[in-house]
Amino acid sequence: MNGEPLGSIFLNAVLINNFVLSAFLGICPFLGVSKKIDTAARMGAAVTFVxxxxxxxxxxxxxxxxxxGAPYLQLISYIVIIASAVQLVEMFVRKFSPGLFRALGIFLPLITTNCAILGLALFQTSKNYNFVxxxxxxxxxxxxxxxxxxxxAGIREELELATVPHLLKGTAIVLVxxxxxxxxxMGFAGLGA
Amino acid sequence: MTGDTTASAVLTRGFWRDNPVFVQVLGMCPVLAVTNTVENSLVMGLATSFVLVASAIIVSLTRRVIPRQVRIASYILIIATFVTMADYIIQAVSLEIHRALGAFISLIVVNCIILGRAEAFSSRNPVFKSVLDAVGMGIGFTFAIVALGTIRELLGSGTWMGWDVLGPSFEPWVIMVLPGGAFFVLGLLLFLVNVIGERR
Known part of the structure; x- marks a missing residue:
């Protein structure tokens, strides 16, 4: 069992070891779905839920x-679970909130291949966290x-107005x-214990 | 997937014209995460290529058996099986590298390159061609990831594969081994690819 306090786990995951910016998980949606603030926010909410x-x-x-006693089945069962969880969430959202369902559109099923989700499942296992x-x-x-x-998404909306050399346009400037x-x-690195 | 389907075109396409990293911008997570040294990059590239080729064979062999409705789920299961194998093989060969790569070996499962090739190529082509395509894509991916690893290791610690290249007077650019450096170098490489594309 791991005795880490809950507050520090939360802060650590949000800021210090941010999944996208320092652990490089979920880069595909981060680059692909970050053109507009509202779609980005919805994607964030859906990912959090899943x-x-x-x-x-x-x-x-x-x-x-x-x-x-079958640890070698870990990866396979995780990916099956995530795929079914995404399906479940999809059905749930369609039934109870058709508006949100339409807004999320194609992004919902794509969450299955978001490596942040699988990464989370693997990390929580390797860190020996309890349920809470x-x-x-x-x-x-x-x-x-x-x-x-x-x-x-906020920066990219501003970037639309800036003059970017055409060879840098697209993914290159987003990566920079x-x-x-x-x-x-990285400035948050000192926050933790 | 247009006209040119000769064997050599299928094989070489993945290296430059449809390079999975530089042109299709797929599978970014491992590309950014494990490229702090050349060794890690090379192992990651080889492991990904192994999974690509192995799953291409199985997907191609079973392409008439698997019903269309459940194909994605089946592909993911096939891929996950090979990734588990790769994970155990790396662990057996070198525990040190296994520890350095960490969860990113398991995360090959969700590398969009593999699922993308299974869906776009192996599921509609015979075994031989699918293998060629997978090998080509694997080489292209390994090339890209090792290129990134080379720049980051050279500038970040002055070494290549652990050998001291730039000598003792070289002051390492710490930024290169940090996450930010990965983004910068990849952005720069994409820029270079655009420049070369423009020239042609």
Missing amino acids: MLVSSMCAYGVNIALAWI QSLVYALGAGAGFALAIVLM VAGILSLAF
Whole structure:
């Protein structure tokens, strides 16, 4: 068991070891879905939600796998769980909030291949978090992802107005901006214990 | 996936014209995360190529058996199986590298290059061609990731594969081994690829 306090787990996941900017997880949606602030915010919310659900499931699966003694099935069961969690979330959202469902559109199923989700499941296992710690970690990771993608979308909206050399346009300039953001987040490194 | 489907075109396409990293901008997470040294990059590139080729064979062999509705789920299961194998192989060969790469070996599962090739190529082409395509993409990915690793290790610690290249008087650019440096170098490489593309 890991005795880390909940507050520090949360802060750590949001700022110090931000999933996108310092652990490089979830880069694809970070580069792909960060053109507008509102789509970015919705993507962040959806990812956070899926993270919470799959974190709970991964915790359960881990106990089950330890019980049948088959650790080599870990990766395969995680990915199956995440795919089903995404499907579940999709059905749930469609039933209870058709508006949100339409707004999220294609992004919802794409969350399955977001490596931040699988990364979260793997990290919480390797860090030996208990159930509550895992949930807080998932919440922090989701919040960190949302924060990074919204910040990025804000900068990219401004970037539309700036004059960028045409050879740097597209992904290249976005990566440079991401590098500067990542440098800024390094300033949080002293926050933790 | 247009006209040119000769074997050599399929093989070489992945290296430059459709390079998975520089042109298609896929599979960014491992490209940025593990390229702080050349050794890590090389292992990552080889592991990804292994999974690419192995899953291309199986996906291509079973392309008439798997129903369309469940194909993505089946591909992910096939890929996850090979990634687990790669994970255990690396662990057996070198525990040190396994520790350095950490969760990123397992994360090969969600590397969009592999699922993308399975869906776009292996599921509609015979085995031989799928293997060629996978090998080409694997070489292209390894080339890109080692290029990034070379720049970051040379400037970040003055070494290449652990050998001291730039000598003792070289002051390492710490930024290069930090996350920010990964973004900068990749942005710069994409810029260079654009410049070369413009010249042609």
